[in-house]
Amino acid sequence: LQVQVIPTTEGQTVTLMCSTSCPLTENPAAYIWYKNREFLYQDWSPWYQQLVSSDEAVRYSCAIKGYKDLRAPEVSVDSVTPTCFKVTYAKGRMCSYQQTSVDEPCSITYPTEVHVQRTADISDHVRLTCNTSCPGTSFIWYKNKHLDRQHVKPQFVVPKTSADSFYCVVQGLEDLRSAEVCTEDENCWSVNYVSRRICALQSSSVNISSEYLHPDNEKPKFKLWYKIKRSGKKEAEELIMATGSKEYYDNVKNQHILRIINLKKTDSAEYTFRLQKDDERRKQSDLPGVTLVVTGLKVKFTPSAVVTEGQRVTLTCSTSCPLTDNTIYIWYLNSRPLTRPENQNKHLVLDPVSSQHAGNYSCAVKTHNTSSPEKTLTVRSITRKWTPAVAAGVCAALLVLIPLAVFLWIR
Secondary structure, eight states, rough: OEEEEOOOOOSEEEEEEEEEESOSSSOOOEEEETTTEEEEESSSSSSSSOOOOHHHOOOEEEEEEOOTOOOOOOOEEEEEEEEEEEEEEEESGGGGGGGOSSSSOOOEEEEEEEEEEEETTTEEEEEEEEEEESSOOOEEEEETEEEOOOSSSSSEEEEOOOOOEEOOOOOEEEEEOOOOSSSSSOOEEEEEESSSSEEEETTOOEEEEEEEEOOTTOOEEEEEEEEEEEEETTEEEEEESSSTEEEEESSSSOOOOOESSSOOOGGGEEEEEEEEEEEEEEEESOOOOOEEEOOOEEEEEEESEEEEETTTTTEEEEEESSTTTTEEEEEEEETTEEGGGGGGSSSSSSSSSOOGOEEEEEEETTOOOBBBEEEEEEEESSOOOOOOOHHHHHHHHHHHHHHHHHHHHHH
């Protein structure tokens, strides 16, 4: 079990994923997240629910429900820049790429992007170079979607007439890889994706976009999308027909879009695009497709839903995957919107909380019709209530004190 750190296009932030080295037998599994060793939340999605900025003092970990003692080693995101990000692992297999022991902490700097550069070389050859935004990165090459053990250096030369496809990945972070390229586009069969991870709200619509190439003299007969669902070691594959809530768009050259309308949680899956000529299917599943996570909204109270006047309470509009940083949230108290600018964030802070804050809260995202179920915040008063028991105690005390005061006065 490992917390995987993946760069985003959302400014200087990263996403976190609870990654396993083998398929889980329980499906759907329940993932538990921890921050500085304290329990945060439990959810069905392996993705951490919000984007993460750098902070060396904050350590993240995760576990699988039922196996809380087998937590992933803690991870801190030390720095994030437009070109690089630095991560410190308490221990684990990620450290094995930099040192011999997996039981010692290690810090690794990763690039935020990687791409293959093609340059002309001598004698009708092309030089392929794996470039990244961060110097000193180690790579692994893939040829025709399989590990290429022949090429271990950042660059090598290939005949211009080669029909092979290549891409490179960052060693130790295989999720960070380049687009697939050939020496010449006109000789190439390849499929790449505009975005490989998508977080979308229930009832909304989403476009899953692919970019493809095929030889000029070999045109595909079919362009098809498949939905891949995994359960343990089993993999179920479903051909997506362009009917109902699923639409195909093939209007732009070398780009194919799958549009899904009125998203449901069951639409969460991996989607892969394939080119098919005649009866042959060019199977692209060796290459990861697009992971779509469809999430609802729910309100969470910290420290709890029952608090006392004067406490600090944080309300979170919780999701199962990180929405973009520019998402505008709308908070409701007893079905009435809280319209002040400070109430348009993912977190609503009540400090200090008072009896006026008690009621039913819900949240929504601007421009979407989805809203969370209502959840009740109870605020207890710090003043002591005048109950019959308290009144009886006061009366008894007065019956003793008044005669005593009269006696002392007479004396």
